[in-house]
Amino acid sequence: xxxxxxxxxxxxxxxxxxxxxxxxxxxxxxxxxxxxxxxxxxxxxxxxxxxxxxxxxxxxxxxxxxxxxxxxxxxxxxxxxxxxxxxxxxxxxxxxxxxxxxxxxxxxxxxxxxxxxxxxxxxxxxxxxxxxx
Amino acid sequence: xxxxxxxxxxxxxxxxxxxxxxxxxxxxxxxxxxxxxxxxxxxxxxxxxxxxxxxxxxxxxxxxxxxxxxxxxxxxxxxxxxxxxxxxxxxxxxxxxxxxxxxxxxxxxxxxxxxxxxxxxxxxxx
Numbered sequence: 001x002x003x004x005x006x007x008x009x010x011x012x013x014x015x016x017x018x019x020x021x022x023x024x025x026x027x028x029x030x031x032x033x034x035x036x037x038x039x040x041x042x043x044x045x046x047x048x049x050x051x052x053x054x055x056x057x058x059x060x061x062x063x064x065x066x067x068x069x070x071x072x073x074x075x076x077x078x079x080x081x082x083x084x085x086x087x088x089x090x091x092x093x094x095x096x097x098x099x100x101x102x103x104x105x106x107x108x109x110x111x112x113x114x115x116x117x118x119x120x121x122x123x124x125x126x127x128x129x130x131x132x133x
Numbered sequence: 134x135x136x137x138x139x140x141x142x143x144x145x146x147x148x149x150x151x152x153x154x155x156x157x158x159x160x161x162x163x164x165x166x167x168x169x170x171x172x173x174x175x176x177x178x179x180x181x182x183x184x185x186x187x188x189x190x191x192x193x194x195x196x197x198x199x200x201x202x203x204x205x206x207x208x209x210x211x212x213x214x215x216x217x218x219x220x221x222x223x224x225x226x227x228x229x230x231x232x233x234x235x236x237x238x239x240x241x242x243x244x245x246x247x248x249x250x251x252x253x254x255x256x257x258x259x
Contacts, residue, residue, distance in 0.1 A: 028219065032215075032216070034208070034212065035212035038208060038209060038212060042205070042247055042251075046247060048189050048192055049189075049192075075174075078173075082170045085166075088163075089160065120174055120178055123178045124178040124181035124182070
């Protein structure tokens with residue numbers, strides 16, 4: 001059977017949306033965002049090596065509204081994907097697979113990611129000069 | 134021991150032979166990234182808002198440059214595997230799926246070499 005004639009399994013729109021589905025989708029979306037975000041990390045390192053002016057102009061961009069928005073999304077994606085990733089590794093060992101465990105761990109992952117992201121931003125004091133520990 | 138007949142493989146229904154390796158490397162890099170992400174987040178918090186000179190000094194330390202290189206390369210490898218799975222799931226046209234995989238691999242190598250090379254330059258000086 002040619003590949004494009006294979007049957008499809010029921011997909012997203014067939015099922016009622018549940019929290020664990022949202023987490024699964026968010027894990028992928030944040031993973032894709034982080035893949036693109038790696039460009040920012042390399043750009044940051046390269047700008048520091050380039051010159052003071054290049055580094056400062058990138059810092060100014062990241063300190064602006066759009067830059068802060070990008071950085072906030074980047075940090076949340078990193079923290080969420082990491083916390084959620086640990087949950088996936090536990091799934092791989094056969095743990096947390098009962099329905100109530102999946103629901104409870106979903107709430108824990110969301111709550112922990114939000115708390116840790118906000119904590120990181122409070123500790124960093126934003127990206128503005130003079131912030132930080 | 135082969136469990137698939139050649140005809141099933143020829144029709145594209147057999148194992149593609151590297152699925153387990155992909156699955157395992159995705160997990161192995163994930164495990165490695167747990168401590169690396171913790172270190173990275175704490176580091177970024179500590180250098181946020183510092184001057185260019187302070188950031189360069191931080192990046193130039195052998196330990197920081199080494200850990201950042203490992204974090205970058207492991208992340209890129211993990212991202213490459215993850216994006217491959219995304220393409221396989223959502224990109225139906227084989228030529229596009231294949232092109233996306235090749236392009237992603239090239240970009241990952243490019244970013245990794247630039248990042249590590251720049252960190253080496255900073256550490257050893259010009």
